Amino acid sequence: MNAVFLRPKMRKSIIKLDKINVSFDGELILNNLSLDIKEGEFVTFLGPSGCGKTTTLRIIAGFLAPDSGDVFFKGKRINNVPAHKREVNTIFQKYALFPHLNVYENVAFGLRIQKKPESEIRKKVTEMLKMVNLSSYIDRGIESLSGGQQQRVAIARALANNPKVLLLDEPLGALDLKLRKDMQTELKNIHQRTGITFILVTHDQEEALSMSDTVVVMDKGRIQQIGTPTDIYNEPKNAFVADFIGESNIIEGTMIEDYKVKFAGKEFKCIDSGFGIMKPVDVVIRPEDVRVTTPENGYISGTVTSVTFKGVHNEIIVDVDGFKWMIQTTAGQEEGDKIGMIIHPDDIHIMRKSVYSSEVGDYSAFSDEFYEEQHPHK
């Protein structure tokens, strides 16, 4: 629980969503969504495509009105405030820069609308472009810039308006891996320097975990879990969160009593309680938390069915009585090897059954191709 101390000083609420419902063509996009975002917080909406994260962002920006529910900004209801009067600015997915204007004029756009004096505009634009390392591109046309540079212009353009909240709609999705990592660091730095509230939308769980103070995991128009990155990773609330954030072995089990759970045909000690007696549960074990040993020394044992080299470690799929586990190991197992497995009570995480329980299976269908589909940006 020390994660709480990593958060910035807890301040007043800046954006509050209350029981938001949105549907398109009869399909429910946001289902009774409520959320409170604090001043200066770096919040990430994380979820698969169609989960409603971008819709939520568009409601905050004012591009979309909810069918029902209220949006508050610093305690004031802003449902009827149009986008151009809201003190939020957006960085769009494909940047949406003005193609007819050069870098300078793009960044100056908001300031010109506010009718700021030319000297002030010049000062601010120069300052913003310096912040995103684009000072030498000030007179360049937009089309002549690379994707990463356009992204920086978009950041400078949004921040030049001194927004209270910066909305980022998958801003790094179009960049290649190396550039994306650099921009993540840069955005994080900007957040710390400016103290502006950041709301980021992404489907990349790594991005969400490494950048945010608070992660909001969404699916099917509902918030599945809100928490710090460590909370979300270590204490997933249901099978969806466990499956979406990182790799997880999600096994059906039975909570025999407090601190005692049965799965894979064996009883284990665990640190969770309060689930009742003899209650069916989902058990999560992260691939890096399984210790591999010889079959004789293992508490449970299985057969290695595939080995994939991943650089730092190997990813092996192990068949334990028909259930395929994924385990990360540095030892050199080979296909067909019999191994033993040891799991520490700390590493066993128990979740209540949910609608997602039946949707997540083992790793038997696992292949790299499937993996790519599920995690397009890894």
Add this chain to the structure above:
Amino acid sequence: MKIKPNLFPYVLWMSFFVIVPLILVIIFAFSTPEGGFTLDNIIYATKYSAVFWRSIVLGAVSTFVCLIIGYPMAYCIAKIKANFQSVFIMLLMIPMWTSFLLRTYAWMTILEYNGLLNKLIAFLGFEKINMINTPGAVVLGMVYNFLPYMILPIYTVLSKIDKKVIEAAQDLGANKITVFKKVVFPLSLAGVVSGITMVFVPSVSTFVVSKMLGGGAILMIGDLIEMQFLGNAYNPYLGSAVSLVLMVIIMICMGITNKLDEDPNEQNMIL
């Protein structure tokens, strides 16, 4: 310049149907009937400056009216639902499938002194108005005929503007009017320029409209050229010279128009 083999048929086409005729016009414009070189045709052509001026003014007025009517129409079409858009565009195109001559002739019967419109006016108890054979009738005919050529390119450009760019402008504090002034209109200039070109050029050089709706009273360049080739005045040398002068005038006009869209970073100055 090296020409790729697959371009060859087009190069051939362009040579035979554009460059060779152009050279012929230039040769004729500078020739005497006996085949000698002369500047007389050009000098003579400039004596028709009143006709040139009238053509340019009527052409410019028609183009301006087309722009005033066409831009808002294109804007509205680009804003409605996609399936309605195609219906509108279809309706816009259908008249273009009937003969230009027929459509102009129809206007004749409407605008005539004893035509449909005056009959209606008389029926309502008003004095009949002399409408046909006036510059107004010619402009009306040109606007009616050439309006789709203004709307289509503007519509095409407007419908391609990225919605996100408009949202970005709103996001940065621009209200609807500012979004239009600072983003939509500048981004649609390319369509405006090609619309102006596609209306102005045929308007300046038309002879059907001026002949039918202007009677003999409103002589335009097109009529003048026609007279030199098909009329009693038969003089292809003068006709070529007039064509050449017209071509130069149009080139100058288009050069000025294109300036509108030339430097994307200086558009704020126009607005």
